[in-house]
Amino acid sequence: MYNKWLFSRDHMNFAYPLFTSMIHMVMQFLLSGFCLTFLWPSMRPTHLPSTQDYLLKVLPCGIATGLDIGLSNSSLKVISLSFYTMVKSGAPVFVLLFAFLFGLEKPTWKLTFIILLIVSGVLLMVSGETKFNMSGYIEIQTATVLAGFRWSITQILLAKSSLGMTNPLATSLFLSPLMAASLAVASLVGGEDWGKLAKEFGTGGGAGGTLRTVSGGQLAGMLAFGGALAFLMVMAEFQLIRHTSVVTFSVSGVLKEVLTIGISMMVFADGEFTLMKGLGFVLSLVGIGIYNYVRIFGSDEDGISEDDLGDVRRRRRSTDDSNDDGDALLDSDDDNDVVASLYGMDSYASALVGEHGSLDISRHDHNRLSSFEMEVFSNK
Template sequence: MKMITRSLLLTYLYLFIYISLSSGVILYNKWVLSPKHFNFPYPITLTMIHMVFCGGVAFVLVRVLKIVAPVKMTTEIYVSCVVPISAFFASSLWFGNTAYLYISVAFIQMLKALMPVATFLMAIICGTDKARCDLFLNMILVSFGVAISSFGEIHFNITGTAYQVTGILAEALRLVLTQVLLQKKGLSLNPITSLYYIAPCSFLFLFVPWFLLEKPEMEAQQVTFNFWIFFSNALCALALNISVFLVIGRTGAITVRVAGVLKDWILIALSTLVFPESKLTGLNIIGYAIALTGVVIYNYIKLKDSHSSQLSSDSIPEKLKALMKEKKLEKKSSEVYDGDEADVAGASATVDEEAPLVPRASHVAGRTNSD
């Protein structure tokens, strides 16, 4: 009984750490980027700092300390899989972080409810999922809720909304590409190995828009860097990635999604306290409640599908199952479960702007924005 109690307490502690870090990183990013607060309105630069820091730490963990094993990565797989995934990853972080300059944290979280819609549509386009009436109606419900929230937004800004929606589409495409390109190659990346392979490439993709858009302005403004602010900000983003890794490993991706829904409500409430300029209306809350209802139903449908697939698998004759298991083991290049890349069609969101890897952990199992 003591062991059960201790195990439950540890699980709740992990979930509390994840929710705290995820909310904290988003609020921290908003504070750094906002012209009304720290006033560092350079989202590409901030994202590149995250990429350098997290990629460097991942390199140390994989190559120096060898705490995490690398996967069997070939040049062909890197060019055909990692490069396009990194491009959309960098885009999702860039656009998602830029949205902080124009719209509130609360409204951004409401827009993120569109992640299942975007992922579902991209999965259909890429052929990894089939168009289904129940899911389609569910997507309409989510979209309707977000539309109501947008209509009720006092400080609605079309530019910020466009940036956020574009970031969501880029992240959805990244998630689907991860399934199409990497998983078909038999590769499975956990948050650390994802950063190890993807962060350097994403940095290079971000360098071009940074050089053209932000570098001239930063030189003209003679911007100075506060080392401790950016170090602590990047450290929080890294800690979030690790916490997602630990929570998914201990509880599973579904639990993290549920925790993500709870986190969104907490974050929306906190953002109105930390940033008084953020104002919530009744339509905001009603619309977001409708959208989240759709997200919860969506996750339930995908969970039922997963259980049905598992039951079908259990009915396969034992010899055939043994052969399939043996073949799977031959292909397997990593034994660590990655919640962001598994069940991508059911992902609610997973690179969060919160974290460079989980590029949207707002409904993780689907987080990576800067972070």
């Protein structure tokens, strides 16, 4: 809502969405560093990624994340918030596709059907948009693809304690500078004139549009407010997963999509909600709901419930270096070991057996566990 208000040509019309996103990333880095230094020093990273891991895992994730956020914000200049939300709701499709590509998930007919269902819904939404803008659609669709890529890479990053990204503050500390750098390059290449912005900052020009009556100090306050809001939102999402469960987060994500569309139509008179668009959105939500159900509750032969997983994850976070075995497997040459070792499966199995007695931890459960951490971020 804040981004739509700030960037839309019909509202504040601030013509620097990529620059704004860069400022937000710089703020996230500073706030993460402050929290790790003064508030929660126990959460400081204890490891640094190797040069190879940095170049092949951390760097691509940071660039993809920055471009995902920047292109998403840029698209809001020309497309409605409701259309933006609908297209972004298709992110689980690309999360799954990249999971297949990276060997984090095994393709099945069931998952293929779910992907086709969500894609069909997105296509109906696009065809039902009455104020379709091709450039805006390309930006938000590219951002959606990048979202799938970056959350699949993030799953791998979070699985390795040797990378030092074992909590949201540490992850933000490592990724935010890369995100800011990629956004700075994209902003300059994309034609955002920083020189003009600097001049208008001091004269109250507000970078043109309806912001020309806003002073430089007020504009700085708006950007700082957005950066703080983005930081708190990211921390809240991680804490929600940390203290509740994936079920709660998934349900909240679907509810967020519905509320965003409803509020945008009331506040911004944001596009006409046609029958075709409505059918497409419902179809996508049904597909996402089926996917969440399949991944969270699984089939009858699954031996681990979501409540068990939540308890195990909380128990695992209280142990020291409990995923070292997972790190060893992740460093091996066997791609299948990557799936089996994500998030320290030996620790999960041990904790579950200690709580419930004998439990069968199958390869299917390994795959289901690894996909949880990927899917929950797709609604962001």
